[in-house]
Amino acid sequence: MLRPLLLLIACCVSVVAQDKAAENPLVRFAAQRLPTGLDEVVMVAGESQSGAFALPMNHLSIGQKAPARQFVVLAEGSKTKLATVVLPATGMDFVVLLVVGDATSPFKPVVIPAKDGSFKPGDVYMFNAAKEKTVLGKVGTTQFVLAPAKGQVVRPAGAEGEGRFYNVLLGVREQSGNKVISTSRWPVDDRIRSYVFFFDDPKRKSVDFRAIDEFVPVANPAG
Numbered sequence: 001m002l003r004p005l006l007l008l009i010a011c012c013v014s015v016v017a018q019d020k021a022a023e024n025p026l027v028r029f030a031a032q033r034l035p036t037g038l039d040e041v042v043m044v045a046g047e048s049q050s051g052a053f054a055l056p057m058n059h060l061s062i063g064q065k066a067p068a069r070q071f072v073v074l075a076e077g078s079k080t081k082l083a084t085v086v087l088p089a090t091g092m093d094f095v096v097l098l099v100v101g102d103a104t105s106p107f108k109p110v111v112i113p114a115k116d117g118s119f120k121p122g123d124v125y126m127f128n129a130a131k132e133k134t135v136l137g138k139v140g141t142t143q144f145v146l147a148p149a150k151g152q153v154v155r156p157a158g159a160e161g162e163g164r165f166y167n168v169l170l171g172v173r174e175q176s177g178n179k180v181i182s183t184s185r186w187p188v189d190d191r192i193r194s195y196v197f198f199f200d201d202p203k204r205k206s207v208d209f210r211a212i213d214e215f216v217p218v219a220n221p222a223g
Contacts, residue, residue, distance in 0.1 A: 059214075192215060
């Protein structure tokens with residue numbers, strides 16, 4: 001009787017562990033800037049740890065199962081803490097933008113629900129990581145203003161060129177007035193979501209920006 005009972009207990013434990021693992025949210029990362037010498041990182045929560053993976057700057061990382069809804073990001077093979085990430089209580093798929101932090105933490109995480117209907121293909125998530133400057137601009141006819149450490153989804157409108165592109169104007173608010181930092185045309189593509197970092201460029205002593213595109217597959221029509 002003892003052996004069958006032990007087998008039953010082991011099976012139950014295995015099922016519970018699998019169910020718990022299935023509940024772990026999927027997380028993808030992108031970093032504004034990488035510390036010198038950083039190779040790969042891991043996510044750690046208590047005794048649980050993810051596999052090691054690289055932090056990209058120009059695209060999103062491969063999806064990783066988070067060990068919990070609150071975890072720390074460590075340099076792989078080290079106890080150096082890079083960021084503490086707290087995911088929302090609901091949702092199973094997130095993008096985490098790691099913007100430059102402060103003296104207490106190299107990164108500040110910006111958590112974006114990847115399946116949120118308010119962030120759709122064709123939209124742009126703007127985040128102002130500049131320390132002091134307010135950034136502003138227009139994507140087509142859609143305007144935005146972002147104070148430091150603030151982000152928002154921008155839904156472009158007013159495409160031109162027979163609907164092929166948006167005229168884009170990006171700038172920064174100075175004491176002497178608004179200063180343009182970029183004018184360009186962005187193609188209209190309802191299969192792409194974009195993430196734009198605004199940040200301080202220490203070499204040029206001005207605000208610059210960088211964009212990351214994410215391909216979002218279009219669902220096949222029913223039937």
